[in-house]
Amino acid sequence: MTQVIASESPGRPTGVLTGPNLAGEVLAGDATAAVVATENESLRAQAFQVFSTETFRVYTSEDVVGCELGGAFKNVLALAVGMTTGLGTGDNTRAAVVTRGLAELARLGSAMGGAAETFSGLAGLGDLVATCFSPQSRNRYVGEQLGKGRKTAEVLAEMNNVAEGVVTAPESLPSQRYTK
Numbered sequence: 001m002t003q004v005i006a007s008e009s010p011g012r013p014t015g016v017l018t019g020p021n022l023a024g025e026v027l028a029g030d031a032t033a034a035v036v037a038t039e040n041e042s043l044r045a046q047a048f049q050v051f052s053t054e055t056f057r058v059y060t061s062e063d064v065v066g067c068e069l070g071g072a073f074k075n076v077l078a079l080a081v082g083m084t085t086g087l088g089t090g091d092n093t094r095a096a097v098v099t100r101g102l103a104e105l106a107r108l109g110s111a112m113g114g115a116a117e118t119f120s121g122l123a124g125l126g127d128l129v130a131t132c133f134s135p136q137s138r139n140r141y142v143g144e145q146l147g148k149g150r151k152t153a154e155v156l157a158e159m160n161n162v163a164e165g166v167v168t169a170p171e172s173l174p175s176q177r178y179t180k
Contacts, residue, residue: 002038002064013040015047016064018071019122020130022137026056033057035123037067059122066114067123070105074128075165076172077101078139079146081132086147098132139165 002014015038026032036047036058044060052058061067080101084093105128106119118124131137142163145155152166 001068013038013043014064015040015043016067016071017047017051018067018127020126022130022134024136029055031055031057033059033122033126035059035061035067035121037061037064037123039064061118061123063115063118063123065112066109066118069109069112069114070119070124070127072164072168073105073108073172074124074131075139075163076169077105077128077165078131078137079143079163079165079169082137082140082143082145083147084143085140086144086149088147094132098128102128138163142166 002016005014006012015036017034017036019032019034021032021034032055034051034056036044036051037060038044038047039062044062048058048060077098080097081094084097102119102125105124106116109119109124110116132140134140138159138161142152142155142159142165146152156163156166
């Protein structure tokens with residue numbers, strides 16, 4: 001995403017805010033942590049100052065690629081975890097999907113230029129846990145409905161929000177070329 005923004009706004013610094021940030025909990029003032037990633041040191045410092053509050057803890061990173069990939073691919077994993085729930089499997093299955101999915105995310109993300117440690121932090125594991133296990137997660141919900149046998153179009157038509165993983169899943173297939 002920052003590549004698109006940079007191409008449309010040449011010369012302006014770009015960055016990403018990501019992490020386990022379920023909108024309802026952020027709005028409710030629940031304790032939350034996030035990562036601001038940008039290669040621009042000044043923008044990192046500014047974002048830290050602007051976004052940090054008593055209940056919203058901001059960390060900074062230079063790893064824009066890793067943070068963006070973690071934020072995108074965790075939605076695909078949340079679909080898979082939701083499917084296991086919809087199929088009626090237990091916690092062991094969900095834990096296996098999350099654990100193996102995180103390992104694959106870290107390998108793929110590193111191959112695409114992300115820093116390996118990013119995927120074990122807030123932008124990787126943190127975001128993954130919140131998205132895969134929260135009842136507020138749109139992607140987990142869609143996966144659960146698919147696991148129960150419903151059609152994607154039917155589930156999406158009844159939602160007022162976007163489930164990004166539905167679009168990201170097929171788009172992520174070409175990224176497999178990085179792991180060969």
